[in-house]
Amino acid sequence: MTIRKSVLALALSASLLLASCTETDAVPVKHSVALSVSWWGRDVRHSYTISALNEFSKLNPDIELSTEFAEFDPFLKQMDVEFATHHECDVMMINYDWLFRYSPDGTGFYDLGQLADEIDLSTFTAEQLSYGIVDGKLNAISNALNCETCYYNADLYKRYGLGLPSSWDDLFKAAELMRGDGIYPIELNRKASWMAAIAHEEQRTGIRCFDDNNKLGFTAENFANVVSFYRDLVEKNVTKYMNEIGTQDFTRGISAGAMVWISDAGYFCEPAIKSGHKIEVGDYLRIPGSEILGWYAKPTSMYCIRRDTKSPKEAAKLVDFLINSEEMALLQGTEKGIPMSKSMLEVLESNDLLHGIQFDSNKKLLSTIEIKRVSPYLENIGLVEAFERSARAVLYEGEDPESEGRMLYDIAKDLKLEP
Template sequence: MKKTKKFVAFLMASTMVFSMAACGTSKSDSATTDATANDSATETTDATKDAAETSADGKTVITFSWWGGDSRHEATIAAVDKFMELNPDIEVQTSFGAWDGWEEKMATSFATSTASDVTQINWNWITSFSSDGSAFADLNQYSSIIDLTQFDQSKLDLCTVADKLQAIPVSMTGRIFYWNKTTFEKAGISVPTSLEELKKAGETFKTVLGDEYYPLVVGEYDRMVLMVYYLESVYGKPWVENGELQYTAEEVQTGLEFIQSLEDDHVIPSVETVTGDGADSIDKNPKWMGGVYAGIFEWDSSATKMQSALTEGQEFVVGDYFKDMGDYQGGFSKVSLGFAISESAKNKEACAKLINFLLNEEEGIKLMASERGIPLSKTGLQVCTDNNLLNATVAEANSKVLAWTQFSLDPTFEDAKLKNNPDGIYYDVMQGLSYGDYDLAAAATALIEGVNGVLGN
């Protein structure tokens, strides 16, 4: 039944995508913003990487890849262009795209040693792809180029695995609520500051604005993060600690019941509804852009992307953590992302120069600003602060996250076997629950077995 429903939703989504594509415009240059074209660019870069270590005019050639939204792409391209202007002996070839499908592509490139020389990585990629230190270079060896003193040792330690500093942490992040204040005002209510108010908003949206309006939208992985926030608030313990899941089947079932109650109370749309919208991500969803979906639970570092996606005339505000979730301050923080140098890179010194420029040098810092969150680099933070370059929304969200969260994230939480779309355990469980193929007990069992499988228990 679930597969049939999902297939119907997929057909609807495909029709919407093709219809939108027929009305759209194309844009391409040496660093393609189109996701499909970018896949091709990445494959080309990987295939020719060994042959292109030196360009025809004698320049050292390095490759650099990242994912993100349009504003991150634009800022990073500008910073790379400035780096090449200041370092005319180095040519940087870039490839980038949206998150959807990016991790799977990078997993293949790491396994085949064809990854870009400099890569933007998720924190958990260190343990997922380089637990033995084989994928990423030890950046301690390039401390004469990358100023490691700009970073607290405790943060560098988070990226140290197999006795190697495998990435430079760019920022810390956590999930927080964001609201489209304009839509809430249209419904005649204020943005919610408690779980009770959020649940009441579901009925108000349905009655005042119509069935298609929801105060919150969350994808499958978002549902998982929100559930852990709820459980940590209720029980006061981390999801995983010391390689062990800390929750019983009954407790996990309580968390899943909470997620299902949000759907039942018209707080969030069903998985089928969101799939039928035909968008790869929430920021690309017309219902988010137009205010039909009026809230998200997202990383603080994603504020710019989500805000810039809204159509003109809508007010985007940072929400608060809900004190009535439970007796504890649930939610977690983690390294948002890092910059790593592939062990296969032939010109690691040039790669180190690029990383240091982006994170620690004034001209690079000014162009990158807070597109990847609030900088952990001391100089980066100072330059951004002195020049009013911190996105006010990102800064507000980050300060709330770091002031509230008391739990850290175990890197296995983001293991590909769990969070990959569509085959990860989180997707299977959250889709199965939403479509009605799992009852609460079966969903809890599937989730626990999946997590324990990744943990090796």
């Protein structure tokens, strides 16, 4: 080899080295699977749900989540808008009646039965799964059972020499005693006011507002009685008017009792318990000797998937995480009530988390065999809002219960299982 060739080889080597230094580096942009998820609730639920979703994101880094959440009323209105404009989230937490509101024929949501490979359905009984079946399609999976339940400040009742109420008359009697001190025996928010007035009328008449087939049983007169009964509750100081109840009235002792969903018991009762009050779960109020109980339970916090989601498997993975995972179970605890999922129950049990006011009220619900599953019509937000308007009209605008009863009847008889 000549020197010239050697120098050439060296130059070539140097060129190759330099060429390797200037190599272009093309890195593909990774697109994650985008999933949106929505739920309603209070801040505490938002807080732990976000934490749980962060855990899910760590386990599934290829899935990018976006969230929508609000309190119940605004969330429902938001859902209406989203369904109308077809902008609903991929995974949604829905209320029981929304199942029929948005999916009257079972096609409004994805059939979760088709995603059984991703969602472990074996942790639910057939009956529990049936809560989410519409027209043969598994549209939603419920997290827990919920029921309007009475919680009382036992110390306050004791101060007036009263036992915890078990009938409506007990409430009116307590109101007479407590009125002078500005204390209300119970507080009934909008939904509790509606359910309580319906229960009273059903107990009084033995007629169910809507039967098991969702057939309307009440007449205009029954609805008039419903409105009248609520007026009595307010005028006789059994409860504050629904829109004037302070969120901390129960904690501050302004209300001696509260009728709320089991899932809300923590929000209302825990601060009162921490304040030193003895809070106890009360009986389901009824007219003594009534033929029917008039109280209803509903599956709550139902998870469903958008009917035409682009990523059904990923969405199903998220649903499975939300209803079955250990991470969610530990973060959620009993905030939504006692979970139906066997796997979640095992987690809570092994971590000694199955206790407290919600656990007690859930036990009461499960042991009260007269409680029936609620008709989605009874949960219909339009009907509940109409009741709210009627109550205000009768209480403050001089309208008579009969005309309001007719109005409510007209709305109820026209209800259809569709948005």
